[in-house]
Each structure stands twice: as structure tokens, then as C-alpha cells.
Amino acid sequence: MSVFAKASASRSARAAWTGIAIAGVSALLLTACSSGAPAPAETDDPAETAGDALPIAEGERDLALKLGTILPQSGALAFLGPPEEAGVQLGADDVNAVSDSGLGVEVVFRDSGDTTTDTATVSVTDLLSQDVSAIIGAASSGVSKTVIDQIVAAGVIQFSPANTSADFTEYNDNDLYWRTAPSDVLQGEVLGNLIAEDGHATLGMIVLNDSYGTGLAQFTKDAFEAAGGEVVAEALFNEGDSSFDAQISEVTAANPDAIALITFDQAQIITPALVGSGYPGDQLYFVDGNLSDYSADFAPGLVAGSKGTLPGLDVGTLGDFTDRLLEVDPDLADYSYAAESYDAVVLLALAAYAANSTDGVEIAKYLRQVSGGSGEGEKVSTYEEGIALLAEGQQIDYDGPSGPVTFDEHGDPTEATIGIYEYNDDNTYSRIGDG
Structure with missing residues (x-):
């Protein structure tokens, strides 16, 4: 499906994955208020507020x-x-x-x-x-x-x-x-429901400890658990960390059906280490911060069959833009x-x-x-x-x-769409649908 998620500021977000078009998703998916963020400055100009x-x-x-x-x-x-x-x-x-x-x-x-x-x-x-x-x-x-x-x-x-x-x-x-x-309210819903739709009942997450990582992790968790799943481990790390052994041990010890990597380029280190520890490479899920061509970085087939999400249209539909x-x-x-x-x-x-x-x-x-x-x-x-x-x-x-x-x-x-991608045998990725 190739549809756009529409927003309406008066509705609350859906909790469950429909498996079909997400048109009509509430504004909370795209314009949700952040926790702890200050309110916007008011203006007396009705043209700007209305x-x-x-x-x-x-x-x-x-x-x-x-x-x-x-x-x-x-x-x-x-x-x-x-x-x-x-x-x-x-x-x-x-x-x-x-x-x-x-x-x-x-x-x-x-x-x-x-x-x-x-x-x-x-x-x-x-x-x-x-x-x-x-x-x-x-x-x-x-x-x-x-x-x-x-x-x-x-x-x-x-x-x-x-x-x-x-x-x-x-x-x-x-x-x-x-x-x-x-906003990651939308990507988190798509990712969490994708993982549930793929048949996984338990989920572990390795998460960058910043506003992007923890926010996307929370929205993913909300969607996954609303769909009947359970997040059994969530290990945080900080920007600048170079070793992730503790996070990998914490998450794999919980024996989750799937692991979501909500990171930036730290995935280049975490992914081979995870697979090297015995975790299946096709049970990993990537996000926009790390969905990348790993053909020159990973051994062939390392992440074949794993999936990920990325906001935006399919570049293959954009004519001569690319x-x-x-x-x-x-x-x-x-x-x-x-x-x-x-x-x-x-x-x-x-x-x-x-x-x-x-x-x-x-x-x-x-x-x-x-x-x-x-x-x-x-x-x-x-x-x-x-x-x-x-x-x-x-x-x-x-x-x-x-x-x-x-x-x-x-x-x-x-209005936005989230692309769903799957990794190929050569560790490149291809779009397989829209969420």
C-alpha cells in the first residue's frame, strides 16, 4: 500500500495495527505533545494562530x-x-x-x-x-x-x-x-506493529539515550504492547560509547523473539556483535537512524531478512529526482x-x-x-x-x-508515510511496503 497518514488535531492515537492503510490516523501520531516540553509562545495575531x-x-x-x-x-x-x-x-x-x-x-x-x-x-x-x-x-x-x-x-x-x-x-x-x-509517534507505531505482525511476542531494544532514541523506543513499545506483545528488555547507551557488550548481554539474556536497534551508526558495531553472540540476524529491526547500506561493512548475509523503517516516499517512485x-x-x-x-x-x-x-x-x-x-x-x-x-x-x-x-x-x-524495508543477502535493503 502507498498511502499517507492523515492527521486530525482533535483525535487520539490508535493503539492497534490495522494491517492496511493508515489514512485517518490521529494527530497524536504526527503532532503529539512532548512530555516536559514548554508550551509555544502565544501571539495576538489571529492570522498566525487561526x-x-x-x-x-x-x-x-x-x-x-x-x-x-x-x-x-x-x-x-x-x-x-x-x-x-x-x-x-x-x-x-x-x-x-x-x-x-x-x-x-x-x-x-x-x-x-x-x-x-x-x-x-x-x-x-x-x-x-x-x-x-x-x-x-x-x-x-x-x-x-x-x-x-x-x-x-x-x-x-x-x-x-x-x-x-x-x-x-x-x-x-x-x-x-x-x-x-x-514525528516519531508515527514511526514508532509502524515499527511496533510491524514487529508484532511478523509474529514476535517478545521484544528487546538497544536504545540511544537521547530524545530521539528514548522517544522512538517508547512509541515503539506502546504500539508493540498494544498489539499484544511484551518488551522484555531495554538497554540504554550514551552517544560516544564504543563498547556495547553490557547492553547486548542484558538484552540477549531476556531471550526476546526480536531486537530493535534504535541507534545511529553504533549499529555498525552492535549488529555484528549481536549476531556473533548467536542471535539470529534476521530477527533484528532497524530505524531511520541506522537503516543503511551495510554491503561493505558486514559479512554477506549477516542481516539478510531483517527489517527496518524509514520516513519518506519510495525513491523509485520519484522519477528523475534520484x-x-x-x-x-x-x-x-x-x-x-x-x-x-x-x-x-x-x-x-x-x-x-x-x-x-x-x-x-x-x-x-x-x-x-x-x-x-x-x-x-x-x-x-x-x-x-x-x-x-x-x-x-x-x-x-x-x-x-x-x-x-x-x-x-x-x-x-x-501527512507522511513510513517506508518498510528488508535487508537482502548482500546487506543492502529494499522497500517492501509502506506503513
């Missing part, structure tokens, strides 16, 4: 939009950096290719590192000194938490293509934090979050055009509108189509390669 469409001025533009990135060139998510940066560059190229649009984009690429370093803070400080309107990134929710206050306090948009922690949904971000990736990404970076081996990164650039450019401004606060006022979250605009699928209508003062609803984003009042996408 989702009313703001007016769009007709006529030409003369705008120079400067964007920065904090995407992982190093650290535990470095494998996600190349596809994300390629997506950003392709988005900028497509905007700049419309030479008569009256808007040009410049991108300054910087590293986010991971939570073991202060790389992201250094990068953000540098980008803010260059007067960027928005910063795309980070990929890691934990890294974003270290810089979000600094970014939004400067009146700059933070736009992540890959943050999935539910904590951001109601974060006090002055309406300046946005993302094209869905071919165009390869023109930007011929060495790409993974496309995770490339489409979400591309759409971040295009949505920012469309919102800047609609606002006729490169001020971050003004751009943010129009992001929901150009995504179709308000305004009841006409569907468009390219930047060029969008600005043609915006120049006439018309409303638009942009759908890009990552899908129909449609932001809600929290800056979360209200």
Missing part, C-alpha cells in the same frame, strides 16, 4: 535569500550528510534556474557533528554572523536541541529535514522551527532525507517570495500557507509553478518529492 491566509502582494520581486545548513559531515549520523546536502544543493539549483523569478538562493554549508562535540554551536554562530534567513538542520534531534534556542532567539528559522523527536511539536520556538520529517541528485553528488549511496532536504529549500524560497521578504520571522508567517496548511491554494509541484501564481497574488499548495507536506500550526507535517 491559520487564516495572509495576503500575497502581486508583482515582481528582488530578493537574495541566504540559507545555512548544519547537516552531519561528521559524527554518528555522517552517512546522512551526503544525501541531505545533495537535496539542499539541488533545491537551490532549481530555484536559481528560474532566472527571472526575482529571487536567488545562496547556501552556506556547515557541519553539525553530533552531541559529543560543540560543532553545531560553532557552525550556528558562524552562520548567524553571516545573516542567514534560515538554517537547515540538524539531522539529529539531540543536536537540534543544543542550538534551537540560539537560532530562534536571533529571529532565524530552523528547518530540519530529519528531526523526528516529538519534543519539538510544542517547543517554545516563536513559530520559527519547522520540519519536513514526521538521477538529478546523482548529478549533484555522483558518489551518493543513500538517499535518506534527500527529498525532505530539497523540499525545505523550495518551501523556504516560496515562503520568502510570498512574504516578499528575506526576514526569517516574515518568511515563517508564510511557510504553513505555501505548504497548503492554510489558504486553500492551488496545487503546485515545482518552485517555478509556485512563483508564477504567487506573482499574481494567488495562494498555493506545494507538494514536492517528499510528499504533500501540509504543515500544521506547530510546523509539523500533517
Whole structure:
């Protein structure tokens, strides 16, 4: 099935897996309030709170939009950096290719590192000194938490293509934090029910101890246990740990039917050690933080038959999008979050055009509108189509390669799909369905 999970802010989340289309899943799946997160800042402007469409001025533009990135060139998510940066560059190229649009984009690429370093803070400080309107990134929710206050306090948009922690949904971000990736409430439900549907009654989990890992683990546990399963072991580790023997021993001692690895690139160490200890490689489950091509890392067949989840559409359905990404970076081996990164650039450019401004606060006022979250605009699928209508003062609803984003009042996408993947004999992975 290839359907989108729809959200409605007044409903509560489903507890059981239906095994079929998940259209109609409640907003708690995509816009659930995070525990302990501060409430969003209130505003007296009803147009910003009620989702009313703001007016769009007709006529030409003369705008120079400067964007920065904090995407992982190093650290535990470095494998996600190349596809994300390629997506950003392709988005900028497509905007700049419309030479008569009256808007040009410049991108300054910087590293986010991971939570073991202060790389992201250094990068953000540098980008803010260059007067960027928005910063795309980070990929890691934990890294974003270290810089979000600094970014939004400067009146700059933070736009992540890959943050999935539910904590951001109601974060006090002055309406300046946005993302094209869905909350882990949805991925956790899909993963937990997938494991149950595969016939496993007990589950062990090895989990990165940060907002991403523990949040996704909890949503997975909730779904798995609601489907009748039992989580019998949950072992945590910290970013920067290099030995996982204690966690492996703790989980395997409980003899679970399946083990979910909710990690980043630590899976490169944990997986061979798990299988080496005697645990079957086809009973492992991976997530977006570690679903990767392991053909060059693992012995043939090590994880054949294991499965994993990853937000986003099947790249095989995206026409020439992946071919165009390869023109930007011929060495790409993974496309995770490339489409979400591309759409971040295009949505920012469309919102800047609609606002006729490169001020971050003004751009943010129009992001929901150009995504179709308000305004009841006409569907468009390219930047060029969008600005043609915006120049006439018309409303638009942009759908890009990552899908129909449609932001809600929290800056979360209200429509998303989670891909289900299975590992092949050569330790590459193939999409086998959508959840």
C-alpha cells in the first residue's frame, strides 16, 4: 500500500495495527505533545494562530535569500550528510534556474557533528554572523536541541529535514522551527506493529539515550504492547560509547523473539556483535537512524531478512529526482532525507517570495500557507509553478518529492508515510511496503 497518514488535531492515537492503510490516523501520531516540553509562545495575531491566509502582494520581486545548513559531515549520523546536502544543493539549483523569478538562493554549508562535540554551536554562530534567513538542520534531534534556542532567539528559522523527536511539536520556538520529517509517534507505531505482525511476542531494544532514541523506543513499545506483545528488555547507551557488550548481554539474556536497534551508526558495531553472540540476524529491526547500506561493512548475509523503517516516499517512485541528485553528488549511496532536504529549500524560497521578504520571522508567517496548511491554494509541484501564481497574488499548495507536506500550526507535517524495508543477502535493503 502507498498511502499517507492523515492527521486530525482533535483525535487520539490508535493503539492497534490495522494491517492496511493508515489514512485517518490521529494527530497524536504526527503532532503529539512532548512530555516536559514548554508550551509555544502565544501571539495576538489571529492570522498566525487561526491559520487564516495572509495576503500575497502581486508583482515582481528582488530578493537574495541566504540559507545555512548544519547537516552531519561528521559524527554518528555522517552517512546522512551526503544525501541531505545533495537535496539542499539541488533545491537551490532549481530555484536559481528560474532566472527571472526575482529571487536567488545562496547556501552556506556547515557541519553539525553530533552531541559529543560543540560543532553545531560553532557552525550556528558562524552562520548567524553571516545573516542567514534560515538554517537547515540538524539531522539529529539531540543536536537540534543544543542550538534551537540560539537560532530562534536571533529571529532565524530552523528547518530540519530529519528531526523526528516529538519534543519539538510544542517547543517554545516563536513559530520559527519547522520540519519536513514526521514525528516519531508515527514511526514508532509502524515499527511496533510491524514487529508484532511478523509474529514476535517478545521484544528487546538497544536504545540511544537521547530524545530521539528514548522517544522512538517508547512509541515503539506502546504500539508493540498494544498489539499484544511484551518488551522484555531495554538497554540504554550514551552517544560516544564504543563498547556495547553490557547492553547486548542484558538484552540477549531476556531471550526476546526480536531486537530493535534504535541507534545511529553504533549499529555498525552492535549488529555484528549481536549476531556473533548467536542471535539470529534476521530477527533484528532497524530505524531511520541506522537503516543503511551495510554491503561493505558486514559479512554477506549477516542481516539478510531483517527489517527496518524509514520516513519518506519510495525513491523509485520519484522519477528523475534520484538521477538529478546523482548529478549533484555522483558518489551518493543513500538517499535518506534527500527529498525532505530539497523540499525545505523550495518551501523556504516560496515562503520568502510570498512574504516578499528575506526576514526569517516574515518568511515563517508564510511557510504553513505555501505548504497548503492554510489558504486553500492551488496545487503546485515545482518552485517555478509556485512563483508564477504567487506573482499574481494567488495562494498555493506545494507538494514536492517528499510528499504533500501540509504543515500544521506547530510546523509539523500533517501527512507522511513510513517506508518498510528488508535487508537482502548482500546487506543492502529494499522497500517492501509502506506503513
